[in-house]
């Protein structure tokens with residue numbers, strides 16, 4: 001957020017106050033190289049007046065652990081944190097990053113009582129970035145020129161929407177043939193694994209993922225702060241392909257009021273089936289959690 005000037009003030013609140021102070025100071029040292037943002041550590045009362053509150057607290061995956069395995073512990077953390085946040089800033093938009101992010105988004109919606117449009121999970125914004133990066137690298141073009149989405153759960157059941165992916169204005173299949181870099185079954189499988197298993201690989205190597213999610217959250221904050229009406233794959237409670245009241249990702253329009261609309265991309269029958277299964281998995285999991 002500091003590097004893209006997405007906020008005027010950032011307050012870090014953490015149970016570990018020494019860590020919050022240290023992180024705030026470290027981030028503040030980037031301000032002269034980025035944008036003029038006031039960065040401090042604080043407590044809940046210092047969040048008064050915040051337009052957006054990012055919830056990234058709780059536990060993270062250990063090597064080999066799935067995101068869904070974090071649910072019990074992070075649901076417990078959110079029961080106390082969401083109440084405190086609502087006490088001091090009931091009008092903020094809540095942006096959820098903690099995993100399993102779709103379920104934490106749905107739990108936060110229930111705990112806060114806010115309209116679904118104002119409780120946004122980072123969802124598959126990061127998986128979509130990974131997909132665009134890998135496709136761009138294969139095709140030899142900038143990831144920004146690749147338009148393709150990852151849908152459903154931010155997790156093992158996510159769906160890479162190959163059939164609607166485009167490079168510039170061409171389908172990726174046509175583009176890949178035109179540039180002589182075909183997307184063979186093997187290449188598609190490698191890209192699928194690169195997206196779906198990215199977090200596992202990075203956590204194996206360095207314990208956590210930081211930069212991709214940081215950039216993705218800052219992208220969402222910027223869209224809200226500037227009322228951009230950007231199309232982003234974020235998570236939000238809605239009905240997906242017949243699965244009622246479930247948080248998972250499809251492309252949604254994001255601006256100052258949060259999520260204003262959602263769009264289902266054109267999908268193949270296999271992708272439709274996989275997205276329905278992903279939404280159903282999340283729905284089945286969330287119904288086991290007591291809020």
Ligand SMILES: NC(=O)C1=CN([C@@H]2O[C@H](COP(=O)(O)OP(=O)(O)OC[C@H]3O[C@@H](n4cnc5c(N)ncnc54)[C@H](O)[C@@H]3O)[C@@H](O)[C@H]2O)C=CC1
Pocket residue numbers: 013014015016019056057058059060061070074077080081096097098099100101122123126154208209210213
């Ligand atoms: N949605 C996504 O794409 C991503 C999600 N994550 C998730 O974000 C979460 C945080 O990840 P990391 O920052 O790597 O973990 P971390 O362990 O470094 O930080 C979590 C922080 O939460 C704090 N905390 C714990 N309980 C708290 C409470 N009751 N009140 C206030 N603070 C509390 C801890 O003191 C700690 O500083 C994890 O659930 C992780 O899985 C991480 C990367 C990407």
Ligand SMILES: CC(=O)C(=O)O
Pocket residue numbers: 067099126198199209213
């Ligand atoms: C940790 C996580 O959810 C990710 O990097 O995708």
